Amino acid sequence: MEETLPLKQKTFNFTKIVVPILITQVALYLMTFFDILMTGRYDTHDLAGVTIGSSFWTPVYTGLSGIIMGLTPIIAQNIGAKMAKEVRPYVQQGLYVSIALSASVFFIIYFVVMPYIQHMTLEAEVSVVAVNYLKGMSLGLIPLFAYTVFRSFFDALGATKISMLIILLSAPINICLNYLLIYGKLGLPELGGAGAGYASGITYWIVMSIAAFIAWRKRPFQSYVLFGKWERIVFKRWKEILRIGIPIGLSIFIETSIFSVVTILMSNYSTETISAHQIALNFTSLLYMLPLSISMGATIVVGQSVGANRLRDAKQYSLLSVGMAITFSFISIVVLLLFKEPIASLYTTDTAIIKLSAQFFIFAAFFQLSDAVQAPIQGSLRGYKDVNITFIMAIISFWLIGLPVGFLTANYSSLGPYGYWVGLITGLTVGAITLSFRLRHIQRKRIS
Secondary structure, three states, rough: OOOOHHHHHHHHHHHEEEHHHHHHHHHHHEEEEEEEEHHOOOHHHHHHHHHHHHHHHHHHHHHHHHHHOHHHHHHHHHHOOOOOHHHHHHHHHHHHHHHHHHHHHHHHHHHHHHHHHOOOOOOOHHHHHHHHHHHHHHOOHHHHHHHHHHHHHHHHHHOOHHHHHHHHHHHHHHHHHHHHHHHOOOOOOOOOHHHHHHHHHHHHHHHHHHHHHHHHHHOOOHHHHOOOOOOOOHHHHHHHHHHHHHHHHHHHHHHHHHHHHHHHHHHHHHHHHHHHHHHHHHHHHHHHHHHHHHHHHHHHHHHHHHHOOOOHHHHHHHHHHHHHHHHHHHHHHHHHHHOOHHHOOOOOOOOOHHHHHHHHHHHHHHHHHHHHHHHHHHHHHHHOOHHHHHHHHHHHHHHHHHHHHHHHHHHHOOOOOHHHHHHHHEEEEEEEEHHHHHHHHHHHHHHO
């Protein structure tokens, strides 16, 4: 007879996993926020350079690092199936994969992105800062990807507090390094905006070192002997990691890049409109940390349940994750609708931009509900190692439905720039509905 857990215990287990993930994601978000804030206080050209550099860095890094996230459901299912001996070889092969991916990103940044930035119609100072910022960030590519492997290992075991503690330790270090390298303190060179990139690159080495030490020396992780009996490259394991990870990474890339494309398409509108759109997008990104964290938690608990053959638990965890995300989405909607102008005034004192931002926040409120359904369903499907349909639907919902609907609504209706948000909401809604049917199909298939 299938072992199961009471709903109260499931809720407690799930919350215990999700809360540290949420704190970790918010801390990561704030690290980027302080990069922008501290550079902005230094010089306008440096701020523009960092903004350009980070807009290229984010989709490339998040897309390729998402590939390593394929380790999470693999390790989680092995843990659930009590096959602990399989964890070490997968982590070691994941580290090999991380080196290959960091080399790929290095190549893309140096031989594709940097030349492209230098040929953009930017002021010379802005272009130089953007390129030097990316050079600094690139110093941390290997440790950043390696840390993602260790984080996948910790998270798959349900030890999400470890990732939280590592980021909470490293965030103040990053801020201090920003101060020293941007402004040239304590005898260090004054690098301006590029200093934010170098500060992050150095911080990534510290983050990886802490993670590796914990995995090596601290209980219960040292029992997995991750650094013992080191395997040579085994392409069979690479194949499984990449088979699950590539669709995840491409899905993340498609979702993050669509917002960059929308921002570019909105460049035909006034500066005030573009600024208001960016404010709404920035605050919405902060709110998205909650459904994203629930999604990542769903991958862990569903993966462990599937590995242990507790299929009814896996189904209930997926429903619990959606219910939790929807509940919090209503809170986000109320906050956006009631405090539109006060939120916008945190970003600017320009009354015209504040009023435009308030209008964008109305559309951002509808955005929350679709996100709350789609994100945890994606996480649950990853727990089942079902990732290809998620990738295909990301292409269809965002690029074949959302973007065309947004373009047509923006250019052929009275909504104007808000039409692009209508398109994003439409795409998200279609994706959420389709993936919910896919999840039900997978669950019925597994249980039967």
